[in-house]
Amino acid sequence: MNEEQIKQVILEILARIAPDEDLSDLKDEVPFRDQLDLDSMDFLDIVMELRKLFRIQIPEEDYEHLASMESTVKYLAPLLKNVESPA
Amino acid sequence: MKYDTIIIGAGLSGLAAGIRLAYYEKSVCIVERHNRIGGLNSFYRLRGREHDVGLHAVTNWAPLGVRSAPINRLMRQLRLRPEDFELAPQIESAIVFPECTLRFGNDFSLLEAEVAEHFPAEIDRFRNLVREIDQFDAFRLGPRPSSAREVLAERLKDPLLVEMLLCPIFFYGSPTPDDIDFLDFVILFRSIFREGFGRPRAGIRPILNRLTRQFRDHGGELKLNCGVQRIIHDGHRVNGVILDDGRLLEADNVLSSAGLVETLDLCQAPPEIRQQHPAGELSFIELICCLDIEPARLGIDRTIVFFNTSERIPYHCPEGPAELGCGVICCPNNFHYDQPLDDGRVRITVLANPEYWLDLPVDRYASEKETWRPRIVDAACRIVPDFRDHIVDTDLFTPRTIHRYTGHVNGAVYGAPRKIRDGRTYLEGLYLCGTDQGYLGIVGSMLSGITVANLYLLK
Numbered sequence: 001m002n003e004e005q006i007k008q009v010i011l012e013i014l015a016r017i018a019p020d021e022d023l024s025d026l027k028d029e030v031p032f033r034d035q036l037d038l039d040s041m042d043f044l045d046i047v048m049e050l051r052k053l054f055r056i057q058i059p060e061e062d063y064e065h066l067a068s069m070e071s072t073v074k075y076l077a078p079l080l081k082n083v084e085s086p087a
Numbered sequence: 088m089k090y091d092t093i094i095i096g097a098g099l100s101g102l103a104a105g106i107r108l109a110y111y112e113k114s115v116c117i118v119e120r121h122n123r124i125g126g127l128n129s130f131y132r133l134r135g136r137e138h139d140v141g142l143h144a145v146t147n148w149a150p151l152g153v154r155s156a157p158i159n160r161l162m163r164q165l166r167l168r169p170e171d172f173e174l175a176p177q178i179e180s181a182i183v184f185p186e187c188t189l190r191f192g193n194d195f196s197l198l199e200a201e202v203a204e205h206f207p208a209e210i211d212r213f214r215n216l217v218r219e220i221d222q223f224d225a226f227r228l229g230p231r232p233s234s235a236r237e238v239l240a241e242r243l244k245d246p247l248l249v250e251m252l253l254c255p256i257f258f259y260g261s262p263t264p265d266d267i268d269f270l271d272f273v274i275l276f277r278s279i280f281r282e283g284f285g286r287p288r289a290g291i292r293p294i295l296n297r298l299t300r301q302f303r304d305h306g307g308e309l310k311l312n313c314g315v316q317r318i319i320h321d322g323h324r325v326n327g328v329i330l331d332d333g334r335l336l337e338a339d340n341v342l343s344s345a346g347l348v349e350t351l352d353l354c355q356a357p358p359e360i361r362q363q364h365p366a367g368e369l370s371f372i373e374l375i376c377c378l379d380i381e382p383a384r385l386g387i388d389r390t391i392v393f394f395n396t397s398e399r400i401p402y403h404c405p406e407g408p409a410e411l412g413c414g415v416i417c418c419p420n421n422f423h424y425d426q427p428l429d430d431g432r433v434r435i436t437v438l439a440n441p442e443y444w445l446d447l448p449v450d451r452y453a454s455e456k457e458t459w460r461p462r463i464v465d466a467a468c469r470i471v472p473d474f475r476d477h478i479v480d481t482d483l484f485t486p487r488t489i490h491r492y493t494g495h496v497n498g499a500v501y502g503a504p505r506k507i508r509d510g511r512t513y514l515e516g517l518y519l520c521g522t523d524q525g526y527l528g529i530v531g532s533m534l535s536g537i538t539v540a541n542l543y544l545l546k
Contacts, residue, residue, distance in 0.1 A: 017163060020152060037154040041164055044541055048111050 005085040006073050013049040017042050028069040050076070054083055089337040090114045092544050093328055095315050095353075096344035098126025098493075099529060100521035102298040104342055104536030104544070106165050109307035111545055116336065117307065118328070120314030120494065124299060126344065127493050127500060127522070128291050128529060133482055136430070138375055140484070140492070141500075142291040143391060143417040143434065144284035145174055146259070146275075147530040148193045156282065158530050164537045171297050174285030175422040177390035182251045183470055184395055189251055193283030206248050216242045221281075223273045235272035236265070250400055255279055255393040257402045258415050258436065260527035262367045262501035264403035271506075271527060278528055284390060288424045294529075318343070318353045318517065325516040328353075340544055344521035344536070346495050347503050350512065360513050367499030368404045370486035372439040374463045377480040378431030382418045386472035387433065390421040394470045402438070409459060410438040411466040433474055435467045441486035441497035456483050501527070510539035518543055 001009070007028075014023055014036070021036050032038055046066055047058050056079050058066070065075035092108055094101045097119035108115040123129060128141035149156030151169045162169045179197070182189045187205050191198035199217075203210040219242070235256070239249045253267070256275045261267035267275070287293045303309065314331040318341055327337035343350040348366045382388070395413040402413070414437035420428050447455055460483055464475060486498030495502065506525030510518045518539050526535040 016166070018154070019163070019168070020154065039155075039160065041160065041537075041541060044545075045164075048545060052111055 001080045001083055001085045003073050003077055006076050006080055007069060009053065009086065010046075010069060010072055013046055013053075016049065017045045026069060028073075031067045032069070033067070053086055054080060056080070088114070089327075089339065090116050091338065092116075092340040092342055093118060093336055093338040094342045094344070095328070095350070096126055096521065097121075097124040097299075097309060097311070098344055098521060099128055099295075099298070099532040100524070100536035101126070101342070101344045102295070102302055102536070103161075103165060103533035104520055104540040105302045105307045105309075106298065106305065107537055107540040108544055109302055109305035110166060112306070113544065115307050116338075117302070117309045118313045118315055118330065118336070119309070119311050120331070121492055122312050124309070124311070125291060125295050127489075127495075128295075128532075129492065130290060130292050130295075134480060136377055136480065137290065137292075138482060139290040139292075139419075140373075142286070142529060143415065143419070143436075144177060144286050144422075145172070145294075145530065146278035146282065146284060146528045148174070148176055148283035148285045157278070157534060158282075161530055161533050161537065164541075165298070165301060165533070167297065167301060172294050173287040173289075175288060175424045177284035177286070178421045178423065179389055180255075180284065180391040180393075181389050182254050182393045184247070184251055184254075187247065187251065190389075191280055191283075193285075195281055198280055202248070206245055209243055209245050209248050212243050213248070217281075220273050220276050223270075233269045235267045235269045238269050238272075250395070250398075252276075253402075254395050254400055254413070255391075255415075257400060258393055258413075260501055260531075261402065262369060262499065262506075262522075263504045264369065265400075268506070271525070274531065275527060278530065284422075286419060286422045288422075288426075288428065290419070315345075315353055317355065318350070318514075320354060320514050320517070323515055325514050340516045340518065342518045342520055342536075342539060342544065344519070346499075346521070347505075347507055347519060347523035348496055349494055350517070350519060350523075354512075354514065354517070356513065364503055364505060366496040367501060367503045368441065368497050369402075369501060370404075370439050370441040370444075370489060370498040371436050371500060372409050372444075372459065372463065372483060372485050374435045374460060374481060374483045376433045376435070376464065376474065376478050378433065378474055378477040379479050380431050380474075380477045381427060382420050382431045382433060382474065385474050385477065387418055387474060388421060389471075390418060392416040392471060396469075405438050405440050408440055408443045408455065409463070411462060414438070414466070416467050416471055430479075431474075431477065433467065433471075435463050437463060437466070439486050441490075441499070444485040444487045445490060445498070447487075452487065456485065459483070495522075510535075510542065 091113040094117040147158040417434040489498035502522035
């Protein structure tokens with residue numbers, strides 16, 4: 001998957017976790033936490049959804065990389081470069 | 088096969104935990120001893136009428152859009168939509184004492200105005216208390232025992248107001264005689280007063296059915312008529328369970344909603360551990376009255392009435408069979424449904440002495456129920472308008488009924504006084520959810536299952 005495809009996957013995950021949030025204005029460089037009303041349970045779900053979709057384990061010390069769209073995509077790109085897009 | 092997790096009990100907490108695990112592709116099996124789901128919040132059919140056990144109302148009422156509300160967080164975690172539970176908001180409830188009535192609803196300003204009117208000297212202190220409750224971090228794990236009664240007596244001056252605020256909170260969740268842990272007080276204050284009540288027109292059924300469908304759709308396995316006789320372990324770690332019929336089910340983890348002492352008994356826990364955890368002793372009688380009229384036409388227009396007739400609420404195990412001086416009168420008709428219920432209902436809940444009802448011989452048990460039926464109705468008719476001429480059917484259940492269908496020692500609806508907030512036990516891989524983990528109410532029980540599943544079982 002390329003970065004754009006990864007971004008799409010993350011948006012789909014966010015839409016599942018936070019179905020009533022408007023994701024159309026989401027800014028890539030701003031932390032999710034500052035734009036969306038997500039709690040720690042929701043963040044756990046981002047990790048869990050990624051694991052379910054791609055069988056990747058994200059260790060707890062790496063959770064900080066999932067703060068914003070930009071940092072998430074950058075973190076996931078090498079992990080998912082040989083993975084087909086689920087779409 | 089070996090499961091990732093076996094869940095004991097298909098009540099709200101077990102089902103919610105099960106959904107989380109199944110959704111994330113854990114192999115999970117819920118085993119339920121009874122022939123139907125629900126546990127403490129279940130349902131039955133009697134003489135052509137549908138009845139709920141447990142549920143008077145779903146607490147934590149919140150408008151659909153408020154994301155931070157516990158009920159909406161819960162629905163997100165279960166991948167359900169808030170409208171899936173079809174909740175209709177309450178009309179209005181009240182706390183009724185001989186010298187004062189306080190009304191409250193799903194808009195907190197009503198209770199605030201009522202306190203200002205009836206306790207003008209207390210209103211500033213009451214507002215400060217509410218602020219303190221709002222700011223309290225109730226979801227942080229870790230034991231923090233302290234008496235709500237003591238905290239309230241410090242924050243407020245008028246003992247009547249203290250007693251009135253405690254009344255609904257005791258009846259909707261305190262496992263502790265004459266008091267409640269301050270943390271539980273905070274959770275219940277928010278869920279009852281700050282948020283409020285709702286109910287699906289068809290009662291608990293649509294909620295349980297929706298949860299079960301979600302669990303099964305994601306690959307979860309549910310076995311009814313399938314009680315656990317023993318939890319298997321090597322003294323350090325669980326390996327699975329032995330069912331009533333002798334079959335062994337292996338699992339890496341066991342999540343039990345059976346209650347703390349009940350679970351320790353299933354483990355045949357050493358006496359020194361078992362003795363640290365006394366069973367709860369608070370149980371109830373509930374009388375369901377079916378009426379041939381809409382209760383509102385008789386002037387019974389409130390959703391839930393919490394009443395007390397003496398100076399101090401006698402919230403403890405009664406010396407006699409039951410305590411009629413305080414209780415709850417719930418009218419399931421009085422919610423804002425799209426269309427009225429098929430018949431009138433009044434449900435009355437009073438404290439009962441578990442030992443008395445559990446020890447009665449079978450024939451005396453039936454006759455004692457007959458004796459108490461009219462007494463309970465009479466007690467309710469001293470609080471709300473008389474409905475005696477309109478009763479067409481009744482059903483009464485006691486601590487014995489609760490014990491039989493839920494396995495809770497003493498029929499203790501709110502479980503043991505000492506909660507295990509982190510859900511862990513003396514065995515690795517054995518966790519608790521539900522009543523004895525400590526989140527209370529319908530929403531609380533589901534959050535309990537979710538929290539423990541998230542913390543330990545999704546790794």
